Amino acid sequence: MYGKKCMLENLRWDLYRTFLAVLEEGSLSAAARSLALTQPTVGRHISELESALGLSLFTRSQTGLLPTDAARALQDDAQAMRGIAAALERTGCGFSAGICGTVRISASEIVGVEVLPPILAGLQAAHPGLNFELVLSNKVQDLLRREVDIAVRMTAPKQEVLLATRVGxxxxxxxxxxxxxxxxxxxxxxxxxxxxxxxxxxxxxxxxxxxxxxxxxxxxxxxxxxxxxxxxxxxxxxxxxxxxxxxxxxxxxxxxxxxxxxxxxxxxxTTWVVMNEGLRNSTRFMTTFKGLVQGLRQYTQTPMNQVK
Amino acid sequence: MYGKKCMLENLRWDLYRTFLAVLEEGSLSAAARSLALTQPTVGRHISELESALGLSLFTRSQTGLLPTDAARALQDDAQAMRGIAAALERTGCGFSAGICGTVRISASEIVGVEVLPPILAGLQAAHPGLNFELVLSNKVQDLLRREVDIAVRMTAPKQEVLLATRVGxxxxxxxxxxxxxxxxxxxxxxxxxxxxxxxxxxxxxxxxxxxxxxxxxxxxxxxxxxxxxxxxxxxxxxxxxxxxxxxxxxxxxxxxxxxxxxxxxxxxxTTWVVMNEGLRNSTRFMTTFKGLVQGLRQYTQTPMNQVK
DNA sequence: CAGATGCTATACAATAATGTATGGCAAAAA
DNA sequence: TTTTTGCCATACATTATTGTATAGCATCTG
Incomplete structure (x- = not known):
């Protein structure tokens, strides 16, 4: 019968980042180290979150902090936020002057291991500031949620907000x-x-x-x-x-x-290179996109791939 | 040739929230109002973001701020972060003592308009602290990304991390x-x-x-x-x-x-009520889940629905 | 054209957040 | 046992963030 104020809290998003670090590191001190903060600050963030949400996130113990059920339930969301924040930064850096920064690319294991390496090596040599993160998986990564920036796929793209090119x-x-x-x-x-x-x-x-x-x-x-x-x-x-x-x-x-x-x-x-439409104006992503398209076109037109 | 430092920036996540508000409100002042901040603070946040990312997000004008291509490219990610932050708060409140807070439910338009209202009204009467947000759409909302907390679906659930009950x-x-x-x-x-x-x-x-x-x-x-x-x-x-x-x-x-x-x-x-597994220990979500299951079971067993 | 409105940018004051230093406590190591 | 290590909590100083007030500049309105 005693209802906590469960209305809109409008909390600072940074609290979620701190919370996630504590969850993953297992203690306030370790989280503070990983975030380049201090232990009292991290502790204050956690208690701020706890009082705002009206629940306890960790049970204090000398050997560290044990997450409660509630904390575990929040972990997925916090991780998702971190993933998107990272994507946002990658996107942003892609728009700054010069071709540099990191691009996350997903492809099947085979393509990632056997086909992409020389292409990416060439791109990297041409643009030393470029870095690549390869996500090799047969399940289709989500471009819209920005789990990856560019995907090499064997299925025709369906969504309209994607920039897709068929490479052969x-x-x-x-x-x-x-x-x-x-x-x-x-x-x-x-x-x-x-x-x-x-x-x-x-x-x-x-x-x-x-x-x-x-x-x-x-x-x-x-x-x-x-x-x-x-x-x-x-x-x-x-x-x-x-x-x-x-x-x-x-x-x-x-x-x-x-x-x-x-x-x-x-x-x-049939192979496609697919990218989020919104990244079109970013030199970094477009350079990578074009490089992938060109490299994969060459690959599919190799005599070995032309056996009727 | 002049490469900006596109490495890990480790920005405060709050900057993204401010950025999104400016993007949506169209001016620093309006964003400040919507965030309960002041205009200089919002302005500082934006310039902090700009200098950190090494790009300009808005072109200043007296009538407001025009977003650059870069800013538009970042909008989706920022909105996604806000969505997850909201989901996180809902989840958290669901774990606090008492059955109160907001639950987001998705269903088809028909079900949402013709079937759910009496069920939700009953739940609301039994638990006055409970609020509901109905997302009516025929496209399947994403439970894993927490666009909604609970979904009423006409398709059998495939993912394992979901708690699903068939209601008839x-x-x-x-x-x-x-x-x-x-x-x-x-x-x-x-x-x-x-x-x-x-x-x-x-x-x-x-x-x-x-x-x-x-x-x-x-x-x-x-x-x-x-x-x-x-x-x-x-x-x-x-x-x-x-x-x-x-x-x-x-x-x-x-x-x-x-x-x-x-x-x-x-x-x-065949109709299902589906929920994220991780919310199982939250009284608020489980109460709603069970209420929906019970209400929909009753509905499907109505004589009108039994015409062989 | 004068006055209003709405916006951004800057200077300065108030506040809130963070860091430093310390104490206490438990578990592992000597 | 004693020592060491690692952890959390608190008190105090510092820094950084935010708010207040103001000026400047456009656009719109009567």
């Missing part, structure tokens, strides 16, 4: 190691694959859904080796563990990998 | 106004619909995709009246404009609405 198609096909073929024979029809060790995904991603639409047998139930990491799948193929999908161009670099049923089973992954 | 099925079917039927006749087969005025969506939503899967003719090309607002569709049906989909229970409230082909075309929308 990357052909992928079934491959296996010579060793594996020697032991199991080369399949000559899709039906043959039933008796083979297939390497595939564990959780379905949008791009794999598309693959399954064209080739129904390429579904989770038929895989003997399931792994969500494209890199690990490639490693399994290289190790002769079975038959899996990989980029034609990457397979050709390794003389021991042979294509399997390439006439019957081939996908072309 | 809501039957929907084709309906038309008596007037319309008198003028155009009552169709007796799906083929008959071709010569009728169909009221449907403009942009496809996930739930409508499901409808189309079961009833292929229910696609955008066949609609004479297209509108994304369920409410407007219902209004069109009520006005005798044509035949459209609406909840069976809502149609029965209006004696002039008659079901059309209800044996051939019926959908059951």
């Amino acid at each position: 198609d990357i052909p992928v096909a079934l491959h296996a190691h010579q060793n594996y073929i020697e032991r199991h024979g080369l399949p000559t029809s899709l039906a043959d694959l039933e008796s083979h060790v297939l390497i595939g995904y564990d959780q379905e991603t949008p791009y794999l859904r598309a693959a399954r639409a064209a080739y129904p047998f390429w579904s989770r139930a038929n895989f003997a080796l399931r792994c969500d990491s494209d890199l690990a799948q490639l490693a399994l193929i290289r190790a002769g563990a079975g038959i899996g999908i990989c980029q034609v161009a990457l397979a050709q670099k390794n003389p021991h990998l042979v294509p399997v049923l390439s006439e019957l089973f081939t996908l072309k992954l | 099925d809501i039957p929907v079917a084709l309906h038309a106004h008596q007037n319309y039927i008198e003028r155009h006749g009552l169709p007796t087969s799906l083929a008959d619909l071709e010569s009728h005025v169909l009221i449907g969506y403009d942009q496809e939503t996930p739930y409508l995709r499901a409808a189309r899967a079961a009833y292929p003719f229910w696609s955008r090309a066949n609609f004479a009246l297209r509108c994304d607002s369920d409410l407007a569709q219902l209004a069109l049906i009520r006005a005798g404009a044509g035949i459209g989909i609406c909840q069976v229970a809502l149609a029965q409230k209006n004696p002039h609405l008659v079901p059309v082909l209800s044996e051939l075309f019926t959908l059951k929308l």
Whole structure:
């Protein structure tokens, strides 16, 4: 019956930053060090937050502070705020004079490991002030929430506020190691694959859904080796563990990998470079964007990627 | 060649809040009023931000401040920060003693207008400290980013970190106004619909995709009246404009609405109440969550919603 | 054209936030 | 046990942030 004033508090946003640091560091002193503040200041921030929200965030103990349930519930939001603050700073620096600062780029693991490095190295050499953060993941990072600034994607962009450029198609096909073929024979029809060790995904991603639409047998139930990491799948193929999908161009670099049923089973992954529309006027982001587009265009037009 | 220090700036997050206010209010003075600060303070915040980021955010003019491209690019991030800060405060207040504070709920327009009000009124009466913010939209609001705290959805939740409860099925079917039927006749087969005025969506939503899967003719090309607002569709049906989909229970409230082909075309929308897992320990959110579940269960088990 | 309004920029005073120094306490190490 | 270390809490000094008051400059209005 005693209602606390749960109305609009209008707290300083800095309190949230301090709160997050305490949560992550585990003590007022450690948080103070990480924020370049002092321990009394951090303590005051926390008690200010606590009294404003009308709850206790930590249970004091000599060995440190234990977060309460409430504090744990707030952690996600505080982390989100920090992420956005970081994005905001990156954006801002991108607009200042000169091409310098950090750009966060997301791509699939394969593209990030096998394709992007030379492109980014070239960009970095041309613009020494530029730094790159690579987020390699098969789940689509959120450009609108600014988890990343630029994304290399295999799916056509849907949202209008994004600046997207198509850079070409990357052909992928079934491959296996010579060793594996020697032991199991080369399949000559899709039906043959039933008796083979297939390497595939564990959780379905949008791009794999598309693959399954064209080739129904390429579904989770038929895989003997399931792994969500494209890199690990490639490693399994290289190790002769079975038959899996990989980029034609990457397979050709390794003389021991042979294509399997390439006439019957081939996908072309249309590749896009996508950026938030609002970053268009920033030299830093546009330079990176154009560099990625150019580099990936060259890559997709490589003879290795032109195998019809 | 003159590179600004684009490294980690470690700015106070409050500067972003001030910046956003200036952006939205259009002048330092107006922003100061809206933030309960003074104009010199706001001005200092902006120039602090500008010098830290090494760019100019506004072009000064007597009639106000014009945002530069850079400022516009930063707006989205700043707004996102404000949204999260608000969510954080709501979460925090939910943990304080007593059931009070604000809960943001998203639902479709129809559910929000026709179904939720009595439920929320009951909850509010039982807990006078509780306030509700209704976000009515057919696009799925993001629970993870805390745009809303609790969502009423017609699609099964996919993410694991969500606490979801199924509250039953809501039957929907084709309906038309008596007037319309008198003028155009009552169709007796799906083929008959071709010569009728169909009221449907403009942009496809996930739930409508499901409808189309079961009833292929229910696609955008066949609609004479297209509108994304369920409410407007219902209004069109009520006005005798044509035949459209609406909840069976809502149609029965209006004696002039008659079901059309209800044996051939019926959908059951499975309804869920979904909440962020982390809010489970907050009495405020759990109270609301349980109240919504109970109220919607009652609603779906109403005789009107049980027409097989 | 004079007067009002609304805005920004600057100088100075008041206030609020931060840092410094210290004490107390518990757990780990000697 | 004694010592050391690391932590939080408090009192006091310092700094930095904010508010007040004012001037200057445009635009709009009668």
